[in-house]
Amino acid sequence: MTSSDGDLIANELPKHYVPGEVEPRWLERWLDSGSYHSTPDPDKRPFTIVIPPPNVTGILHMGHALNNTLQDILIRHARMRGLEAMWMPGTDHAGIATQNVVERSLADAGLHRDAIGREKFVEKVWAWKEKYGSTIVNQLKRLGCSCDWERERFTMDQGLSRAVREVFVRLYQDGLIYRGRRLINWCVRCHTALADDEIEHVEKHSQLWHIRYPLKKSDKGGQRFLTVATTRPETMLGDTALAVHPDDPRYTELQGATAILPVIGREIPVIADTMVDPTFGSGVVKITPAHDPNDFEAGIRHDLERITVIGPDGTMTEMAGKYAGLDRFRCREKLVEELQDTGLLEKVEDHDNAVGQCYRCDSVIEPYLSEQWFVSMRPLAERAIAATREGALKFVPARWEKVYLAWLENVRDWCISRQIWWGHRIPVWYCAACGEMTVAIDTPTACQKCSSPNLTQDPDVLDTWFSSALWPFSTLGWPESTPELSYYYPTAILVTARDIIYFWVARMVMMGLHFMNEVPFGEVYINGTILDENGARMSKSRENGIDPVVMIQGGTQRRFGKDFNYEVYGADAVRYTLCSLTTDGQDIKLAPTRFDMGRNFINKMWNASRFVMIRISSLSLETGSLERENLSFTNRWILSRLAVVIDESSQQLASYRFHEYVKTLYEFAWGDFCDWYLELVKPELNPDSPDAPVTARVLAWVLDQLLRLLHPVTPFFTEEVWSLLAKAAPRRGLAELENPAPLLIRAAWPLDAEKWRDPKVEDDMSRAMNAIRAIRAIRAKFNLPPKSRLSVTVSTASRDYAESLEHLAGIITALAGLEDMLIGVNTPKPSQAASGVMDGMQVYVPLAALMDVEVEKIRITKDLAKKEDAITALNRKLSNFEFLSKAPQNIQDREIARKDEINRQIQELKELRDSLNN
RNA sequence: GGUCGCUUAGCGCAGUCGGUAGCGCACUACACUCACAUUGUAGGGGUCACUGGUUCGAGUCCAGUAGCGACCACCA
Numbered sequence: 001m002t003s004s005d006g007d008l009i010a011n012e013l014p015k016h017y018v019p020g021e022v023e024p025r026w027l028e029r030w031l032d033s034g035s036y037h038s039t040p041d042p043d044k045r046p047f048t049i050v051i052p053p054p055n056v057t058g059i060l061h062m063g064h065a066l067n068n069t070l071q072d073i074l075i076r077h078a079r080m081r082g083l084e085a086m087w088m089p090g091t092d093h094a095g096i097a098t099q100n101v102v103e104r105s106l107a108d109a110g111l112h113r114d115a116i117g118r119e120k121f122v123e124k125v126w127a128w129k130e131k132y133g134s135t136i137v138n139q140l141k142r143l144g145c146s147c148d149w150e151r152e153r154f155t156m157d158q159g160l161s162r163a164v165r166e167v168f169v170r171l172y173q174d175g176l177i178y179r180g181r182r183l184i185n186w187c188v189r190c191h192t193a194l195a196d197d198e199i200e201h202v203e204k205h206s207q208l209w210h211i212r213y214p215l216k217k218s219d220k221g222g223q224r225f226l227t228v229a230t231t232r233p234e235t236m237l238g239d240t241a242l243a244v245h246p247d248d249p250r251y252t253e254l255q256g257a258t259a260i261l262p263v264i265g266r267e268i269p270v271i272a273d274t275m276v277d278p279t280f281g282s283g284v285v286k287i288t289p290a291h292d293p294n295d296f297e298a299g300i301r302h303d304l305e306r307i308t309v310i311g312p313d314g315t316m317t318e319m320a321g322k323y324a325g326l327d328r329f330r331c332r333e334k335l336v337e338e339l340q341d342t343g344l345l346e347k348v349e350d351h352d353n354a355v356g357q358c359y360r361c362d363s364v365i366e367p368y369l370s371e372q373w374f375v376s377m378r379p380l381a382e383r384a385i386a387a388t389r390e391g392a393l394k395f396v397p398a399r400w401e402k403v404y405l406a407w408l409e410n411v412r413d414w415c416i417s418r419q420i421w422w423g424h425r426i427p428v429w430y431c432a433a434c435g436e437m438t439v440a441i442d443t444p445t446a447c448q449k450c451s452s453p454n455l456t457q458d459p460d461v462l463d464t465w466f467s468s469a470l471w472p473f474s475t476l477g478w479p480e481s482t483p484e485l486s487y488y489y490p491t492a493i494l495v496t497a498r499d500i501i502y503f504w505v506a507r508m509v510m511m512g513l514h515f516m517n518e519v520p521f522g523e524v525y526i527n528g529t530i531l532d533e534n535g536a537r538m539s540k541s542r543e544n545g546i547d548p549v550v551m552i553q554g555g556t557q558r559r560f561g562k563d564f565n566y567e568v569y570g571a572d573a574v575r576y577t578l579c580s581l582t583t584d585g586q587d588i589k590l591a592p593t594r595f596d597m598g599r600n601f602i603n604k605m606w607n608a609s610r611f612v613m614i615r616i617s618s619l620s621l622e623t624g625s626l627e628r629e630n631l632s633f634t635n636r637w638i639l640s641r642l643a644v645v646i647d648e649s650s651q652q653l654a655s656y657r658f659h660e661y662v663k664t665l666y667e668f669a670w671g672d673f674c675d676w677y678l679e680l681v682k683p684e685l686n687p688d689s690p691d692a693p694v695t696a697r698v699l700a701w702v703l704d705q706l707l708r709l710l711h712p713v714t715p716f717f718t719e720e721v722w723s724l725l726a727k728a729a730p731r732r733g734l735a736e737l738e739n740p741a742p743l744l745i746r747a748a749w750p751l752d753a754e755k756w757r758d759p760k761v762e763d764d765m766s767r768a769m770n771a772i773r774a775i776r777a778i779r780a781k782f783n784l785p786p787k788s789r790l791s792v793t794v795s796t797a798s799r800d801y802a803e804s805l806e807h808l809a810g811i812i813t814a815l816a817g818l819e820d821m822l823i824g825v826n827t828p829k830p831s832q833a834a835s836g837v838m839d840g841m842q843v844y845v846p847l848a849a850l851m852d853v854e855v856e857k858i859r860i861t862k863d864l865a866k867k868e869d870a871i872t873a874l875n876r877k878l879s880n881f882e883f884l885s886k887a888p889q890n891i892q893d894r895e896i897a898r899k900d901e902i903n904r905q906i907q908e909l910k911e912l913r914d915s916l917n918n
Numbered sequence: 919g920g921u922c923g924c925u926u927a928g929c930g931c932a933g934u935c936g937g938u939a940g941c942g943c944a945c946u947a948c949a950c951u952c953a954c955a956u957u958g959u960a961g962g963g964g965u966c967a968c969u970g971g972u973u974c975g976a977g978u979c980c981a982g983u984a985g986c987g988a989c990c991a992c993c994a
Contacts, residue, residue, distance in 0.1 A: 013953095016956070201990090208994085231994065232994085243994095275993090276993095276994085277993055281993095281994065284994095285993090285994050286994075287994095292994080294992050294993080297992090353993095353994095367992095399922065400922095402922075403922075403989070403990085406990075407990080410990090410991090498989085529988085531987095533929095533930085535986085581931080586931090588930095589930065590930095594930080594942090594943090596943080596956075597943085600956050600957095602956090603954070603956045604953095604954065604956075606956095607953045607954035607956095607957085608953065608954075611954080612953085613953090614953065615953085657934090659932070660932085660934095663932080666942095667941090674953090674954085675958085773959095773960085776959060777960060777961085779960080780959065783947090785948095786948075786958095786959075787949095870938075873938090874938095877937095877974080877975075880975090881974085882974040883975070884974080886975090887937080887974055888937090891937055894937085895938095898938080
């Protein structure tokens with residue numbers, strides 16, 4: 001090659017990295033080459049992650065971007081480590097959420113689902129899914145997620161539907177699924193039952209109404225009425241008793257009395273039950289078994305009638321008498337008015353309480369009595385608890401284990417039937433002839449009892465989380481025993497957000513244990529929540545969201561009422577930034593400008609790579625085996641640093657310390673590699689230099705290794721440079737020149753660099769760095785022109801130190817811009833020289849006649865003050881008997897050595913100051 | 919009511935084993951022919967929320983207090 005090759009590359013490669021051009025190109029290449037695809041390989045260990053399936057209705061938000069970046073980092077790292085890495089992707093049908101979205105689009109066309117009927121409606125949802133369901137999948141691809149897209153699944157596809165029915169039937173046969181008439185959480189807007197954990201409790205300002213219930217005249221005692229406090233007066237229309245505490249002396253006489261329910265006129269008993277807290281309100285509680293969970297239980301204990309007064313649409317039923325047909329809240333107002341008018345409202349107090357709301361539409365939840373299907377959770381939960389206690393499941397950070405266990409320990413039966421149309425239909429059929437229930441995997445043609453063909457399937461569908469709970473094995477082909485199932489299950493780790501620990505994580509563990517006899521994952525990493533720059537959750541209504549797609553591709557985004565234009569940051573910059581902000585699952589306050597961090601780093605690395613290409617293209621690499629003894633100091637140093645960094649970053653990644661992993665690489669790449677190594681190596685790369693072939697070889701290798709280490713977090717950029725490096729140095733390596741993998745995504749993770757570690761070289765280098773920094777500082781303080789060549793004197797405290805510095809003279813001369821350097825032991829300070837005092841040495845920089853004595857004096861005085869403070873503290877410590885008798889010897893030795901060194905420096909500084917005074 | 923997390927430089931945050939407090943941004947000064955101004959060099963900036971305890975020694979461990987945040991909870 002000729003030197004014009006370097007110029008050619010310089011012209012071809014832009015000075016700024018252009019992610020918008022590079023990233024789509026590599027995405028296509030990876031997909032086309034099957035680089036993401038995995039098949040079971042008995043010779044390799046599997047490493048599986050199942051994606052938390054995003055809702056088909058979803059579009060990528062910053063939480064997804066973070067969560068999936070972390071998963072992709074782990075998967076790419078595993079793939080490079082030679083594991084059979086498989087990331088199972090897919091989407092969730094998200095029952096209520098999706099049905100709501102499609103209903104809304106129907107409403108825009110003036111339609112309601114009832115008008116078009118169930119079959120047509122479900123067809124429309126499928127059509128909607130076909131049209132929009134791939135949006136988030138494409139966004140994940142664009143982010144660089146290396147899922148095995150050929151295996152993509154959907155929670156309602158054929159295989160998963162089959163798994164759902166199988167699970168339902170087996171749980172039913174095991175006695176773990178049952179049907180019952182219970183009080184469940186009902187959303188009057190979504191028109192369906194919900195599970196307990198689908199309710200969000202929101203603290204609301206409300207009132208406590210004190211209502212007088214007249215007592216039946218025939219009852220003895222002078223009392224005319226009992227006062228009852230309630231937060232929900234409208235439910236009184238369904239009261240079937242009043243209750244007092246059995247030991248409450250105020251009401252002993254009245255136990256067994258009869259009260260007259262106002263408005264309705266129904267006679268209701270006054271019962272005694274320990275559920276009543278005598279200290280709250282009046283100590284008398286109204287009992288409404290059909291509208292309150294506590295009262296429901298009381299109703300069972302006392303065999304009370306259950307009267308439903310609020311219907312499924314949130315309006316009052318016929319049982320509410322004259323209020324029938326009225327909305328529940330309107331009824332409350334009207335009823336309170338009436339009680340006021342009739343003198344039965346004793347008083348109204350302000351009272352805050354937590355109101356249950358639907359997690360999908362925020363409507364106030366109604367406890368509602370109805371026939372539903374339930375899963376018995378206790379037996380399933382106990383196995384999950386035991387497995388966790390035995391250590392089969394580990395949370396990272398560990399604190400989430402407690403939260404997860406607390407939920408499992410207190411879990412109540414799970415209502416799984418939903419009165420919506422979009423979802424897995426419950427596999428139960430009722431016989432019109434004999435009423436028998438047939439529970440079956442395949443649609444039965446006749447009643448199992450009377451053989452009547454007149455069967456009707458249960459109209460309800462299953463909770464979305466029912467199918468999600470099966471995700472780690474249903475996606476692998478269960479209930480068939482596929483090669484995938486036995487190879488990839490259990491998965492390595494689950495990465496998810498904390499808000500679905502109950503919904504999803506706990507249920508996957510239960511189902512995995514029940515059906516696979518093994519936890520579905522050994523570890524659960526809970527990532528933090530992304531917040532806006534003010535610490536608020538991102539939401540549409542707040543207009544504070546940051547769209548990852550806009551950050552990746554550039555464009556306009558509306559925030560806080562204003563339109564902002566964003567440049568193209570690229571997926572790598574987004575990934576890098578998110579990764580660097582991920583510390584121990586802490587929440588992340590994010591502002592769009594934070595992505596500058598990632599962009600700047602990648603651009604810096606781009607230019608460093610550009611430099612490498614330009615310089616080595618015109619050189620031929622040394623072909624023999626490289627031995628440390630034959631390498632220059634600079635090359636030995638960078639290889640030693642690289643060895644340390646390989647070790648550290650690998651460990652940090654293996655223990656999910658994402659922030660530390662990128663920080664280690666950042667400091668090595670930007671600091672050691674760019675700021676020091678590239679600067680030092682410039683002269684060695686001169687085509688005339690005899691060192692050029694060796695240094696080019698080391699340079700190519702270090703860049704090669706660095707690209708591998710960075711690949712998991714910035715896959716596109718590193719793959720692009722990898723392909724350029726393949727042109728500049730098609731064969732590279734240290735022991736011998738070899739052909740690296742054609743694509744970085746499948747290249748081997750660096751390891752086994754221990755033999756290149758050299759602590760002595762690293763120590764010497766840090767001495768050189770100190771000297772260089774000191775000289776530069778003097779240059780800056782005295783405004784010496786950056787290009788002026790200086791002659792400096794270095795005086796060391798020992799001969800040993802002086803000798804080690806001799807080897808570094810070239811380096812110091814080059815990077816500090818020196819004309820020449822004189823090294824000696826305890827060399828006196830030249831006149832008219834500025835000085836720097838540091839560990840083991842002083843540097844003197846002669847100033848061409850014009851030294852500003854005052855500036856130098858101030859410098860020395862400040863330095864002296866700091867060092868004297870340090871000595872004071874050290875003296876206190878070293879004269880403390882307790883310290884001397886109890887602190888470990890190595891700490892004491894270190895402190896004594898430090899004191900001696902600082903004292904030496906103080907002595908030097910004083911002499912310098914005195915010399916200036918003369 | 920209970921549980922958990924956070925409080926360190928102007929802002930956003932690291933800080934593994936208790937042993938000389940760090941990073942990024944912002945700020946100040948200087949420097950654009952020579953990979954990179956999305957850059958380089960140098961610099962300023964801290965009572966580690968508060969109180970007490972353990973310890974020779976505490977940002978770090980323990981207890982408590984305050985503020986902020988999250989989650990759980992059927993007191994009407």
